[in-house]
Amino acid sequence: MRVSICIGSACHLKGSREVIQKLQKLVTEHGLDGTVDLNGDFCSGNCRRGVCVTVDGTLFSVKPETTEEFFEKEILGPLKEQGLA
Amino acid sequence: MVTNDATILRIKHEILYEVAKLAWEGNLEDGRDEIPYVISPGPQAQYRCCVYKEREIVRQRIRLAEGKCPTDRNTNNVVQVINAACEECPIASYTVTDNCRKCMGKACQNSCPFGAISIGNTKAHIDPDKCKECGKCAQACPYNAIAHLERPCKKVCPVDAITYDEYGICVIDEKKCIQCGACIHSCPFGAIGSKTFMVDVIRLINAGKKVVAMLAPATEGQFGPDITFASWRTALKKLGFADMIEVGLGGDMTAAAEAQEWAEAYKEGKKMTTSCCPAFVNMIKQHFPELLGNMSTTVSPMCAVSRMLKAKDPEVITVFIGPCIAKKSETLDLNIQGNADYAMTYGEIRAMMRAKNVILEPEENTSQEASVFGKRFGNGGGVTAAVLECLKETGENTEIKVARCNGAAECKKALLLMKVGRLPEDFIEGMACVGGCVGGPSKHKAELEAKKSRDKLIAEADQREVHENLKHYDMESFSMHRH
Numbered sequence: 001m002r003v004s005i006c007i008g009s010a011c012h013l014k015g016s017r018e019v020i021q022k023l024q025k026l027v028t029e030h031g032l033d034g035t036v037d038l039n040g041d042f043c044s045g046n047c048r049r050g051v052c053v054t055v056d057g058t059l060f061s062v063k064p065e066t067t068e069e070f071f072e073k074e075i076l077g078p079l080k081e082q083g084l085a
Numbered sequence: 086m087v088t089n090d091a092t093i094l095r096i097k098h099e100i101l102y103e104v105a106k107l108a109w110e111g112n113l114e115d116g117r118d119e120i121p122y123v124i125s126p127g128p129q130a131q132y133r134c135c136v137y138k139e140r141e142i143v144r145q146r147i148r149l150a151e152g153k154c155p156t157d158r159n160t161n162n163v164v165q166v167i168n169a170a171c172e173e174c175p176i177a178s179y180t181v182t183d184n185c186r187k188c189m190g191k192a193c194q195n196s197c198p199f200g201a202i203s204i205g206n207t208k209a210h211i212d213p214d215k216c217k218e219c220g221k222c223a224q225a226c227p228y229n230a231i232a233h234l235e236r237p238c239k240k241v242c243p244v245d246a247i248t249y250d251e252y253g254i255c256v257i258d259e260k261k262c263i264q265c266g267a268c269i270h271s272c273p274f275g276a277i278g279s280k281t282f283m284v285d286v287i288r289l290i291n292a293g294k295k296v297v298a299m300l301a302p303a304t305e306g307q308f309g310p311d312i313t314f315a316s317w318r319t320a321l322k323k324l325g326f327a328d329m330i331e332v333g334l335g336g337d338m339t340a341a342a343e344a345q346e347w348a349e350a351y352k353e354g355k356k357m358t359t360s361c362c363p364a365f366v367n368m369i370k371q372h373f374p375e376l377l378g379n380m381s382t383t384v385s386p387m388c389a390v391s392r393m394l395k396a397k398d399p400e401v402i403t404v405f406i407g408p409c410i411a412k413k414s415e416t417l418d419l420n421i422q423g424n425a426d427y428a429m430t431y432g433e434i435r436a437m438m439r440a441k442n443v444i445l446e447p448e449e450n451t452s453q454e455a456s457v458f459g460k461r462f463g464n465g466g467g468v469t470a471a472v473l474e475c476l477k478e479t480g481e482n483t484e485i486k487v488a489r490c491n492g493a494a495e496c497k498k499a500l501l502l503m504k505v506g507r508l509p510e511d512f513i514e515g516m517a518c519v520g521g522c523v524g525g526p527s528k529h530k531a532e533l534e535a536k537k538s539r540d541k542l543i544a545e546a547d548q549r550e551v552h553e554n555l556k557h558y559d560m561e562s563f564s565m566h567r568h
Contacts, residue, residue: 004161005419007426008152009288012402017426024422033568038419042152042280044159 001036001079005062006052008043014050018064026071035084036075089237092132093275094432099124100143101283101436104150108287109440113151120147142170152280162259163279163413164266170276173253174236178218181209184230196225238268238277243493243517244372263367265493265517266410266526279410282427283437286404290325294402298326298434299390299425301407302333302455303463303522306539307431307529311447313542314454321434323443330394332405333455334558335386336361336462336471337551338393342383342565343468344475347512351485356503358513359468360567361385362522364411365496365515373500382566384421386462387412392423392563402426406434408525411517421567430527453546456554460543465491465521469514471551478552486510492519 005011005020020038027036046052049061055074062070079085088094103123107116121140130136145155145167154160155167181193185208193209194202201215202222208230211222223231238255239247246261247268255276257268269277290296298321300314308316318329339361350357360366360381369376384392391403405412405428412428415421438444458474461467469487476483488510490496496515502508518524520532523539 007285007417009285009292012285012289012426013292020419021422024419028568033420039161040417040419041161042282043285045153 001075001084002039002054002056003036003075004039004041004054006043006046006050007040008047010043010047011050011052015064016051019051019053019062019067022064022067023071023075026068026075030076030085032075032079032085035079088270089273090270090275093273094270096124097146097275097278098432098436100146101150101281101433102439104147105283105287105436105440108284109291109437111291113284117147117151138169142167145169146278149278150281151284152282154280155278160259161417162257162262163264163410163417164257164262164269165278165280166255166257167276167278168254170274171254172274172276175234176236176249176253178234179211179216179220179223180232180234181211182230182232183208184228185209185226186228186230188228190227192225192227193222193231196221237271237273241267241271243267243497244368261371263364263371263493263517264411264414265364265367267493267518269410269526279413279430281433282404282413282416282429283433286427286429287437289402295327295398295400296325296402296404297394298329299332299335299387299394299403299405300329301405301409301463301522302331302336302386302460302467303408303525303528304406304431305460305542306523306535306537307408308445308538310538310541312445313448313450315448315450315452316445319448320438320443320445324438324441326404327401330390331454331459332386332390332407333459333462334554335388335390335393336459336467337456337554338389338459338558338560338565339383339386339462340458340468340471341475341551341555342389343381344472344479344481346381346383347472347485348476348479348481351482351511355379356508356511356513357381358500358503359515361462361468362411362515362517363409363415364493364517365490367411367414368493368496368515368517369500372497373504376500376503379503382568384424384565384567385415386459387415387428388421388424389563389565391425393558395423396559396562404429406431408522408528409518410526423563431529432527435529450545453549455546456549456551457543457546458551459554460546463522465489465516465519465524466514467521468516469512475551478550485512487512487514489514489516491516491521492524493517 053062103120107113121143124143125139127136201212246258321329403425405425458471466489488499
């Protein structure tokens, strides 16, 4: 599963680094290191919706404080459905 | 430096400069539409068929400078085709030129195994439908009358990632592309470029963030014999960076960690590769995934220095500056924690400096962060020399055999041998650019042009050992491995 987090300046100022660190931790804690591919993204111009996170092409708006909820719902959930987690 | 793209480099730099100027002023949103008219004022076109095409190319280059894809076709690749600038070079590859004397020997015709050559009224003719591009005719002709036309971008790509669409416009196969950037400066029309983080870095500095510059080991010598790391520190601080650090120090760190790994692997009889060149790493990941287990798990010098800085101050933003395009892709790999936040080229940082009237001025070095071995990481063979030094310092066996691969073609060959179990050496040093990082696509001066200045600057450094140097840094505060 390809997960991309925008690392542009606007998203950075909205807390993208915190989102990244939380996702890195959650992925490792759930033993998903080879399954979830975490990538940085250049700014895609959706700055108002930042922090922009894309999961297999679908754009989500995430905040540092909603990262855990987002991980459960959009990453762990679908992976469990596919039997990958 | 004589290049294929001198005029284009000037135009690219002008555009980066205009974008940087507006970004520093905080006026990019309002001002970006004016830039095409500044660069190409008209009414006459300067290089292309019309002024409208020139302005569209400028518009696409501005998008790249801002880190966007040149068109609305959004892809993840760092290296991108500026399709308005691609001049659809002829694909037909063997062509008979006016040198043809329509001679009686007809060695061309006689040498062609496919019957593709006929003799026309004035010269020989190659039937493109029959030609299989074996090149025998070109070798046979005593007048050198048969030319091999190859698209410059396709010719230099080490992984055959350049293809074309149905209109003959260059398309990069992103599954194959290793982001080495070789194609960028090969194109005489400047139709390939890379996304930049320049605007992001400017905005973060403007927002008052603590941004630290990390300068590539290849830097010394690139800007003449008098431009030292002290010169860079002064200039970058004027620009708004909080500080500057030599990535050569990370070279020391990587060498020490890799030496340990190699020593263990050698005892187990396991062959290994280096992991510091990002284009080489991409080559293994995308073209030799079965060898991932043989790749050193040591992080790159860039990552080591970034982790050290972040262990000290978690708020710091780290920006790598060097001759490399592939480093941009390394910063995008978030499976590696704590790596540099952004990577930039010398051209991009120069545009940022020029836009603020900051220049590099001669200054004496008052401190030294890297050993000579770390400094030489940017030269082909430098990684091996540093690792051997570390093995020597720790009393390990230094009688190991290393394939020092100079350039992507040699890397590919060695990896292929390793894959089939026929690599004669024990280790591979992979450098995707010929000469090492000093031969990188975004170098300021060619390797030989910079050599004298580089040797002079490095000769001024003291002869400290790698481990002795690392004693001054808190190596326990961060991990030297990818996971």
